[in-house]
Amino acid sequence: MKNSTAPDILITGVGVTSACGVGKDAFLAGLLAAKNSYGVMQRPGRQRGSQFLGAELAALDAQGLTCMQGIRRASFAAQVAALTLHEAWRDARLDSVDPARIGLVIGGSNLQQRDLVQAVEAHGSRPQYMRPTYALTFMDTDVCGICTQAFGIRGAASTVGGASASGHIAVVHAMQALRDGQVDFCIAVGGLMDVSYLECHAFRSIGAMGSDRYADAPALACRPFDRQRDGFIYGEACGAIVLERATSAGRDGVTPYARVSGHSVVMDGNRNPDPSYDGEVRAIRTALSQARIDAAHIEYVNPHGSGSVVGDETELRALACCGLTHAWINATKSITGHGLSAAGALEIVATVLQMRAGVLHPTRNLEEPIDPGFNWVSAQPVAVKVRRALNLSFGFGGINSAICLEGL
């Protein structure tokens, strides 16, 4: 329930890296064009006896990585986090504030699995020659270490895990740090989960990852909420969100994107990957109640919508139960792929960028919605001024998270 003394928390900066666009302008343009970024994944360590589909980033912008000078042997996940944070940092003009009052929460655990597999391949038979920096890079907190060094952050920094809801969990922890007064600015990052072929094989065999059906047509494989979906398609991504208390916001040149008016994280008491209708309903209702918003006043839902066969259906039933069939709904993952630990943050960024632009992006490959009773943004973008939005994020292990965002 809302604590009436809790200060309002605003989003004052964003950064985003996705295969459909790097940087907020390119990202929004990629979303609105429903750009196709899918193919058979090429990054070393992603395939072994396989042809996994996914959306991989192009080469990273060297200019954006100048903040990494003097930091060597950073993992791919750390480089992408720093690049993404750089944009959010400039967006919120954090150079002008005391670095001791800035905190950082990286959402995601086991971010650097591809590095691990490559290390085993290189040194598994000669472990005595393992590169010494592996002692740093195998820990997710190396991403914190690198980002705090690159940006001079001196407040608290840590990682938090919540499977595919990690980005949301990072935002929730950042809000807590602000409300506790630990820091005045807190950056929540949904870290890039750099999966290897081992994770891909396991995701496939547990029934979560597609696509057997569209193996020969990568552009068609990622299709959340469509009748022909057969699982999620991976997408490399990272999102960074600068949060601060409304009382301290108001620096020159910084226009807040939205207020985080409600949030809820609830568990199903279930270790497994299967979704829970009850858990999702509880998360949605609690977040709406905390935000003091009637479901009828939510104009846009940015769903979890991963393309999971059972998950998508469960999510729509939960939304219908909560009285949200009227709201516009699209699926960001149809364009970005599933960023796993990054997804929650990436989709908050997608939501606030759409709110600011007054337009909602199309949903790729939504040819036959599993429930046509929703207000789908399908093949074409829709111009609409959204003031109140709901974003959902779910993770393996029974994690359900909902966040309400309100325009200012």
Next chain:
Amino acid sequence: MNKEQIFSLVVRCSREILPQLETYEFRPNDSLQRLGANSVDRAEILMLVLESMSLSIPRVELFGPTNIGELVELLYEKLHRA
């Protein structure tokens, strides 16, 4: 491997870890630390050298050298005693 070859190897590995030294002309009395290699960089350089030489020796036996020339001498000694 003679000492010149070991020196060249140390230079090559140093440049791999510290790309800014790509055109620097290394001398035996250069200290890796003074060339900008921090303790992690030095550990990485040493590991690349040891791997290239197929030398597996306790790290404690490699303490002591204060410059590249001394490191080369020590590695040469270990290699030929191995």
